[in-house]
Amino acid sequence: MPKKAVLQHLEPIRREKSSTLIVRQLRALIAKGTLPPGSLLPPERELAEQFGVPRSQVREALQRLDFFGVVQTYPQSGTRVASLGSEALERLFANILELDKSDIRALTETRCTLEVDAARHAALRAEPEDLARLTEILRNLEAEVAAGRSGIDLDMAFHLAVADAARNSVMSALIGMIAPDIIVKAANDFKTCSPERSLMALQEHARILDAIRARSPDDAAAAMALHLKMAGRQFGNKSETPPMA
Secondary structure: OOHHHHHHOOOOOOOOOHHHHHHHHHHHHHHHOOOOOOOEOOOHHHHHHHHOOOHHHHHHHHHHHHHHOOEEEEOOOEEEEOOOOHHHHHHHHHHHHHHHHOOHHHHHHHHHHHHHHHHHHHHHHOOHHHHHHHHHHHHHHHHHHHOOOOOHHHHHHHHHHHHHHOOOHHHHHHHHHHHHHHHHHHHHHOOOOOHHHHHHHHHHHHHHHHHHHOOOHHHHHHHHHHHHHHHHHOOOOOOOOOOOO
C-alpha cells in the first residue's frame, strides 16, 4: 500500500483529560463486573490518591457519570453504580465519551444557546448569595487582569456561577460539561487570553453582572450574547468560527 494511502487511515493522537481516563477505567471495571450495579464507589479522596490526580478531576468525572445516570450520588451514603443492565450502562458510557469527540463548532453553538438562556434566567432567579459570588469573582478577575494575568480560572468560574444563578440544574450541568473545555481550548489555540482581549472580556462580564443585578433578563441575555460574539470577532478567519471564551 502506498505511503499516502496508509496515512489517510491514520488519525492524530489526542491527549485526553484525566477525568476522561477515569471514566474509561470505571467503565472497564463495570463491564468486567468488578463494580456491579448498586456497588458503592470509594470516596473521592481515595479515588484521587489511587488515580494519582487532583481530587477535582475525580469530582468532574463523577459529575459527568451522575449527569448521564451511570452513577447516583446519595447524601451521607456516597456514590453507587446505577442499577441498570449492562447494555444500558454501556450506551450511557458511549454517550459520555462521544461528547468528548464532538466537534468544537457544535459545542460552541450549544454553549452559546445555553449561556444566553442562563443569563436570562439568572436575572430572574439569582439569589443574594449568587450576586455576592459573581461580584467577588469579578473583583478578583479585575485584579488578575490589572496584574497582567489572564485570570482564565476566574473567567471560567464567572460563567459557571451565572449558570448556577439560573437555578436550573440541568442547564447548569450541561454548561459545566461544555464551557470549561471550550474556554481552555480558546485560550490555548486562539489566544483569547491576550491582555487586550482579557480587558475587553472583563468589561463584558461586568455588563452581564450589571444586567443580572438589575433584574433585566433581556439585557442580561443580550450582554451574554454580545460577550460571546465579541470573543469570536477578533479572529479574521470567517470560514471557521473559533471557540468563544
